[in-house]
Amino acid sequence: MARFELLGTATIPGKGTQLRLLQRNDEFSIKIAGTTGELMNSRLHGSEDALATLACERLADHPAPKVLIGGLGMGFTLAAALGALGENAEVTVAELVPEVEAWNRGPLGAAAGYPVLDPRTRVQVGDVVQLIKDSPNSYDAILLDIDNGPEGLTRKENDWLYTAPGIATAQAALKQDGVLAYWSAGLDPAFTERLRRAGFSVDPITVRAHRPGKGARHVIWLAW
Numbered sequence: 001m002a003r004f005e006l007l008g009t010a011t012i013p014g015k016g017t018q019l020r021l022l023q024r025n026d027e028f029s030i031k032i033a034g035t036t037g038e039l040m041n042s043r044l045h046g047s048e049d050a051l052a053t054l055a056c057e058r059l060a061d062h063p064a065p066k067v068l069i070g071g072l073g074m075g076f077t078l079a080a081a082l083g084a085l086g087e088n089a090e091v092t093v094a095e096l097v098p099e100v101e102a103w104n105r106g107p108l109g110a111a112a113g114y115p116v117l118d119p120r121t122r123v124q125v126g127d128v129v130q131l132i133k134d135s136p137n138s139y140d141a142i143l144l145d146i147d148n149g150p151e152g153l154t155r156k157e158n159d160w161l162y163t164a165p166g167i168a169t170a171q172a173a174l175k176q177d178g179v180l181a182y183w184s185a186g187l188d189p190a191f192t193e194r195l196r197r198a199g200f201s202v203d204p205i206t207v208r209a210h211r212p213g214k215g216a217r218h219v220i221w222l223a224w
Helices: 046-059 076-084 098-105 107-111 128-133 156-162 164-173 189-197
Strands: 005-011 018-024 027-032 038-041 066-070 090-095 121-125 139-144 174-184 202-210 214-223
Touching: 005 098, 018 098, 018 107, 027 107, 046 066, 046 076, 046 139, 046 174, 046 202, 046 214, 066 076, 066 128, 076 090, 090 098, 090 128, 098 107, 098 121, 128 156, 128 164, 139 164, 156 164, 164 174, 164 189, 174 189, 189 202, 189 214
Parallel strands: 066 090, 066 139, 090 121, 139 174
Antiparallel strands: 005 018, 018 027, 027 038, 174 214, 202 214
């Protein structure tokens, strides 16, 4: 069996943790240096697809929806969102690590079909938290896949988005009848309750990492 080859490295701003992009044939993997587990794998993106499709199907009656995605990753959430939205949509992706955008414009982009090159895509390199704070009443949907969920893995600052103030700030960035969607590696009943206390109707949906119906169970929260 072919071995993974290192294609590139990147440092997460403000933390110093190193990401490593590896390739084996047509399979890509992103790992955190010094750990044995994977952060992402191009063969396991069923839940990333679900994050986009579950949220964007609620925008079917919007003629020109504006969507914000927090975290580019391997581009699968972006690709699924573009596939579910019409030609007049605009999808902004906030990606903290500049090299991740470059990887998606290079060899890694082939895995998801180069969605960063779609004319409906806008990539903004920077912190999605700041973008949300600066964008009141701006988006029909906000899709957040920036970490491991309410229990941050790569960057502790991400935890704020799952607090009551973070939820309220994201809520303020939504247009009327907007949708919030969060990806998580596992269920967190306390987070479900925080969303409800913010006034949202909430549906935590269990999805699988690998399609069809295989792989680890992840959770998508839909809040509207």
